[in-house]
Amino acid sequence: xxxxxxxxxxxxxxxxxxxxxxxxxxxxxxxxxxxxxxxxxxxxxxxxxxxxxxxxxxxxxxxxxxxxxxxxxxxxxxxxxxxxxxxxxxxxxxxxxxxxxxxxxxxxxxxx
Amino acid sequence: xxxxxxxxxxxxxxxxxxxxxxxxxxxxxxxxxxxxxxxxxxxxxxxxxxxxxxxxxxxxxxxxxxxxxxxxxxxxxxxxxxxxxxxxxxxxxxxxxxxxxxxxxxxxxxxxxxxxx
Numbered sequence: 001x002x003x004x005x006x007x008x009x010x011x012x013x014x015x016x017x018x019x020x021x022x023x024x025x026x027x028x029x030x031x032x033x034x035x036x037x038x039x040x041x042x043x044x045x046x047x048x049x050x051x052x053x054x055x056x057x058x059x060x061x062x063x064x065x066x067x068x069x070x071x072x073x074x075x076x077x078x079x080x081x082x083x084x085x086x087x088x089x090x091x092x093x094x095x096x097x098x099x100x101x102x103x104x105x106x107x108x109x110x111x112x
Numbered sequence: 113x114x115x116x117x118x119x120x121x122x123x124x125x126x127x128x129x130x131x132x133x134x135x136x137x138x139x140x141x142x143x144x145x146x147x148x149x150x151x152x153x154x155x156x157x158x159x160x161x162x163x164x165x166x167x168x169x170x171x172x173x174x175x176x177x178x179x180x181x182x183x184x185x186x187x188x189x190x191x192x193x194x195x196x197x198x199x200x201x202x203x204x205x206x207x208x209x210x211x212x213x214x215x216x217x218x219x220x221x222x223x224x225x226x227x228x229x
Contacts, residue, residue: 042223044202100155104152105153
């Protein structure tokens with residue numbers, strides 16, 4: 001089946017630090033990959049996406065590259081801000097199917 | 113351009129009751145999907161509606177049912193509520209996969225927080 005695995009546990013870091021959140025996937029078809037962000041008390045917002053191998057999605061200083069050889073889509077940001085504190089979800093959907101499979105999410109806390 | 117809207121924002125029910133949640137998709141979208149997000153977990157796919165029919169279904173019991181109206185809005189109904197049904201229910205809209213070239217980005221509403229006592 002289709003599944004997404006995110007690294008365990010919350011991530012706490014200082015403002016202006018480098019952020020990496022790992023995401024790996026398994027898929028029966030050819031997936032599109034997504035990162036969604038959820039701020040406290042809100043729904044999910046699309047952060048970035050990539051639809052084919054070697055594509056790089058980017059938005060608001062965040063980047064992720066679709067790596068088919070390692071089945072990964074790690075999220076990175078070079079210098080985080082307090083306003084980046086949120087829960088980040090990696091997700092996939094398979095071609096021809098708009099059904100999303102999500103990872104468990106990572107809580108990111110940025111300390112001033 | 114209005115995004116995805118959901119109502120109500122919060123809801124409190126008791127075990128055994130029934131609940132109806134509502135969703136209006138983003139303008140131009142024709143497909144609505146529903147997800148359940150338990151506390152501290154990622155969203156789980158419940159089902160998807162297109163052309164007023166259920167197109168796909170996740171691993172949820174028949175107590176969960178839905179409907180899509182001609183204007184593409186949708187309802188999620190849950191019967192015989194259990195304590196474990198307490199969650200944030202998210203609605204997402206998109207274009208049907210065939211029309212969007214195989215896959216389409218889903219846009220989420222703010223969710224309905226359901227508490228079952």
